[in-house]
Amino acid sequence: MDVAQQLEQNGAIKCIDMHTTGESTRIIYSGFPRLTGTLLEQRDQAKSQYDNIRKRLMLEPRGHSDMYGAIIIPETELVHSGEAHIGTLFTHNSGFSTMCGHATIALGRFLVDTHDLTVFPRRNDLKPDLAAREVKVNIHAPCGLVRVTVPTTEDGQKSDPSRPVRFLSTPAYCAATNLQVPIPAEVRWPELGDKASIEVDISYGGAFYALVDIHELGFSTGLRNFNLDSVTFAVKKLKRHLETDPQVRKALQHPEEERLSFLYSVMVVDHEIGFKPDGVSGAETGLCYFAGDQIDRSPTGSCVAARMALAHEKKLRVKGESWAYNSLVSNYFNTGAFTAAIVEEGIPIEGQNSETRYGVVIHVQGSAYYTGALSFVIEKNDLISESGFVLQNCTQ
Template identity: 45%
Template sequence: MDVRNALESQAATTWTVEMHTAGEPTRIIISGYPVLKGATLLEKRRYASERPEIDGIRKRFAIDPTRLLPTNKDTRVPTIQNHRLMLEPRGHAGMYGAILVPKTELTLSGEADIGVLFCHNEGYSTMCGHATIALGRFLVDTRDLEIFPHRESLRVETRDDQARTSVTVLRLHAPCGVVKVYVPTTPDGKSDATKPVRFHSVPSFASSPSSEHGHGLVVDIPPGSAWPKLLSRDSLRVNIDIAYGGAFYALVSTSELGFGTTGLRGSDTDFREIAEAARILRIVLNKDPKARESFVHPDEPDLGFLYGITIIDDRVAGAGTDGKKKQTWVCFFADEQIDRSPTGSCVSAHVPLAVDQGKLQMGEWCSYESFLSAQFPGNAFRGRAVQKTGKAYVVEIEGFAHYTGVSTFTCPQEDIDVIGEGFEVKLPIV
């Protein structure tokens, strides 16, 4: 095709592989992303977030369709290229990306096989479970040494199960540390789509120790900020937990937020009000000095921030119909982005919390559903604690990922397509 060839010959071309894990997309960027400078992966992440030519203070359009006019919002935004790939018209409100970084300080030292930076509508994350599961399959399947120079050095193990499953082991260097990924493999060396990918988290822990009320933190929501369901309660005080699984999460039940009778999936559940509750809770926590102490990472300042608000449906928490432990939740992260999957790094955060509270035993599996995966059997994540050192746990998480396509994105050299730089359409929440 003449138009296709002409477009692909332009300098600003990016190639991606598209996957999803329990409905949450992973756009794996394999070529065409700007070179990220830095001696360490965290320095590369910082460079991507702060360099004026890649990231800067720009006018961002958050379109309110009820007014049909752009609402200008000055904010620090992701790299221009990240904006193009995550937001419309090339992406969408729920897009998530993974930028492969073949050379990091840990690949050079032999401690990792490849690095990755995770990206979303706001910038760059430090860990992502659903994308790790997708990357496990892709990095085993690829044989392109330009994409993955260490592909041929991956180790293959035989799992001690009835099927004697072959598993390829991948050491993925994420910004939070090295994550070991175990990918079931077919005899021809490809990933086995019929078996779940597993990964072992970085050391994960409950950051806010439980007090006499069973939760780590108590926060007061200002009356002027409270949402309708919370105002219907006797108190505006909310009990939450903070835990770390490669990123920090605030975990709170639907009952604590005033949605005890409806949960996440009740017939009269107003999901917009739930989203507004998550947005307000994030603001309150980030302003609370005591809460901010719970977001401090013991080793790395760059990891010390609140990434997500996870709302647990306590109407269906506990044991499922098969008697096994189960949780259903929804996670709001970055710039009010909604995770379609059960949020793997939040599973890494929740399991240590549940073990510390006596709700899970070491080695005991718990099934995790999102508001979406609960509608489609077979898409849950499972998590269990497999190792403890001090107060931290290594958590094993498993789930399925699937290919959805490949994409080639171009950006015309003439700088006239302002809307093509990326935009988002946001409805008023309440």
């Protein structure tokens, strides 16, 4: 038996790596401990009991501070009811998120391509549309049901990477517009100068986003020819401040579930630039800071839903109108933009946690590609990699 086989016998965690416009998705399909309960209960259990494994897979030396992951969850309450084919938990450098568009796009392809029923027990329930050359996959994410359509080869047995994956979001809604958030002197960054407040919007697309125009932050050149380190410094200060602002905290209350009610990200937007694919009415660019100050390489699919909901609220976008959303990476390569359109509106979002909201369902599409297949192990006495680390933290 060679060393690889010996290590595998010690309990390997098996993963497929993919990227969507340069943003990684490490799909954990075997070896993660079995979780129980509803999907949100499984998320709680993963956080409380197995966070060291999340760190091991996301952080150094197996990952890095900007790694992203998706854990396959075969059994959830929506899988049991027949509404979903499979569930997932999304992971990042500091925990577990509630929705992720770029990972959903990658997952869609993987779930069509795998025929291993130990990985995807309901794989045979997928019914390819051979005329349209596509198949629908319903994924239960912590925010709810995400309906994914994956292009396929002619026989319907494999995904077709030459055409984009698309998904229908859970209901997205604008939570607050044009908030004037005071910026105390101790929070301000150099480019802001003496400006006492900035304008911020809060919108939900499966997670909550604070949306702010790059020019509001004092960066006159927008997201073109700008200093990334300077914007990062500003957003780090801003995000921590927004999490304490009373009007922001009020906007973050999701009607249905307290566990969805937190600020996931600050999205810095430049409405004036962006690669524009054929067939869209316009384009813009966003720079997404999420979790523990990760920067999304992709246009951020859940925030695309949030931005469309915000534009709908401001009467800037109508049902059926297509728009392109870019990241720094898609602008650089002139490919990889996400496109989106509103397909349903006026959907009530009700619950005991806050007032009723009215949402929209967004059609989002983009492309994902495979980058590798991996088996990760942990050897006895390996304290350094047992829970992973981030180099910057080693200076403390």
